[in-house]
Amino acid sequence: MKYARIVYNGSVHHAIEENGTLKLNDGRVVNEKEVQWLPPIEPGTVFTLGLNYEDHAKELSFSAPKEPLVFLKGPNTFTGHRSQTYRPSDVTFMHYECELAVIIGDAAKNVKKEEAYNYVAGYTVANDYVIRDYIENYYRPNLRAKNRDACTPLGPWFVEAKDIEDPMNLTLRTYVNGEVTQEGTTADMLLGVPELIEYLSGFMTLNKGDVILTGTPRGSVDTKVGDEVVTEIEGIGRLVNTIVGEEVSAK
Template sequence: MKRARIAYAGAIHHAVEENGCMKLEDGRIVAEHEVVWLPPVQPRTVFALGLNYADHAKELSFQAPTEPLVFLKGPNTFVGHRAQTRRPKDVVNMHYECELAVVIGRPARRVKREEAYDYIAGYTIANDYAIRDYLENYYRPNLRVKSRDTCTPIGPWLVDAKDIADPMNLTLKTYVNGKLTQHGTTRDMIFDIPALIEYLSSFMTLNKDDVILTGTPEGLADTAVGDEVVAEIEGIGRLMNTIIADE
């Protein structure tokens, strides 16, 4: 099942997809274009993976890590489907990053990799923009690179974990103004989803609605004001947003 959080008629609702429309909890059916899309979950702790695809590490001229490279993101960064992302004035390299986002469904502590999938509520899409002008060190990401307001669209749907047969075999694509610019597969992750859950839960408790952003494959390019960017993941959907000027 595909689930969403939306604003409609002055209130926030939970909805599910039904025949190309959205069914609210009270039974009303509304069209997708009639609503304001919100992040499908309200993220708690958000873990973001750096250089988790070998081809991406290579295109940035860095060696792939031997241990997960993880940093945290604040809730201020997240916006929904069809939202606007602000591009700071005078930056040169603001890259999209299509990522599979894993949403935790219940508390997880010292989880073994063979049990990891039992703790996942579902999957969604994130476009975790990176402003590389501000990067100090690829192995210690600067807050200004990854934690700016509006720079992580997420959604549109949270797809139940049981509806994704193999999350480690999904195609990821990004389109800028309709042109395919990024194409990869989750098969190429260096640290797969069970490994990430085992690693993170080995030293801290993961809680319901924590989110793991699993990294992005190669194929990055700069984005400009006015660009329409679509991040697509097989079986999950298409996440669209627009770049606007920060000023």
């Protein structure tokens, strides 16, 4: 089943997908274009993986890291489906990153990879935009590169773990203005979901609602103001976002 969080008539509702519509928790059925989409969960601590696909590391002229390259993201970075993300006028390269987002379901400490899926509540789609101009290098990214307001659309759906047979064998695609610009598979992650949970829980407790953004494959291209960017993961969802400029973001 697919779950969403939305704003309808000024109130926040939980909803499920039903035959291409949204069924609210009070029983009403609405069209998805009648609502404002929120991230499908309220994120706790969010861990972002850098260079977790070897082809993406090569694309950026980096060697794959010997140890997971992990950043943290603040709550203001997240926005929902059909939202807008701001591109500053002075930057030269701002690209999307289609990523499988893993939502933790129970407190996890010192979890072995063989037991890791027991701690996963479900999955959603993330588009973790990054401004390349703000990166000194991928081991020392400027805070502005990953923690700007509304720079990471999340959603549309939260999909329960039991409904995804193999999270390590899902196709990821990105479309810019309807054209496929990125395609890969979660099978190519350097560290998969179980290994990432084992690694992170080995030195800190992962709590219910924490999120792991697992990295992106090769194919990141520059996006411009006005572009519609769709990040899609097989079986999980199709997340739509639009790039806007200063004249919109200042309103």
